[in-house]
Amino acid sequence: MAHTDQHQCHVLCRSCDLVVQKRALPSPVRALCPRCGTALYDTPYCSINGMLALCIAALIMFFPANLLPVLEIHFLGSIRNTTAFQAAIAVGDQGYWVVGVAVAISAVIAPLLLLSSILAQVCIAKFALHLELGKKTLRMLLKQQGLLSQLTMLEIYVLSFLVSAFQLSDFADVHMGMGTFCFTMLFLLLLFLQREYNLEHMWGLLDDN
């Protein structure tokens, strides 16, 4: 009995295993571990509909962002351009497949999987939480969430095509186009989506039912 009570009003720090008493927090405040400073919890709030909107917008943006060239150079009359995925393939073709795979996963595959996973989670939360299959799928998706969001590196990719543009402007004319714009928009949408998303809250959905 005593143990079940402790469950509710305590949290454990994931970094140092300290037992911390849980208190109610106002919404923009985050509780930090008093001993090691790790973020412990905040008021888990996320608007399911807002997430759905951001997620669909990001998925729509994903396709032009990856099909249109992110960078184009004009060099002595010849024009060359590349998308994120083609760039990964190009490095792989040179025999550096470790680099190619790393680039493809972090710039293309992981973001797509992350978006699809969040879309599926939101749909389950809205429509299928009462079904056993829905709960099972949600549990499976939530387990992968941490890994997927760590592998997604759109912010770094956006910075990297700016860096490449500056470096290449030494040799050739560099042009940015619709693809660059879409990629940047994709990055912004995902950024806001990840701000809205709260893993703790999503796990909480499984608790209540």
Added chain:
Amino acid sequence: MTTSSSLDNQTQIQGMNKGLCLCKVCRKINLTSNGSCTRCHAPLATRNYASIGQSWALLITAVILLVLANIYPITLITNRGVVTNDTIFSGTVHLVKTGMIPIAIIVFTASVLVPWLKIIGLAIYLTAISFNLPVSKKKLMVGFHIIEWIGRWSMLDLFVISITVALVNMGQLLDAKPAPAATAFALVILLTQLAAKVLDTRLLWDRLEPQNDAK
């Protein structure tokens, strides 16, 4: 299980001593005696003692690869028939020489500073746990969170290489190709991220604890 009367001890109870344990997958508090998490069904473990050894192994491999990544060229550029090998460092120096200081700072941070800082930081962290060094645990923890966060930024270098290789590909006139250090650098990023992820940081707080409040 001792309930000490001192305030310090009361405010610093470890979950392990109370028979509680955090699920490492979904972060739900569980009774350790349950065996597996009630929410996500993942197996529970109070501490992962093997993680120090695993983390050391990954880190040492990463150090060897990082040295290789810095010695060998990372790109091979052909400009009007002249072939130049650029290492990570010479690439940054070249940027400074051409006057692109802000870009040089970004590239230097992502490809030189971050990997080295990360490896040195993790090494200090692991040494402190393994040999019980009297270092401030709080500072170590702050450093560790920074390491976890900045680690991914090294990917910048690989993205830039991939874009350059895909765009600049015109035979003898102008051509860019990756060189051996690129693979080594990619592995350094992977291994250091894993080393930080594998490590069970709760061990740091356990190991130095008995000294502080010995009976």
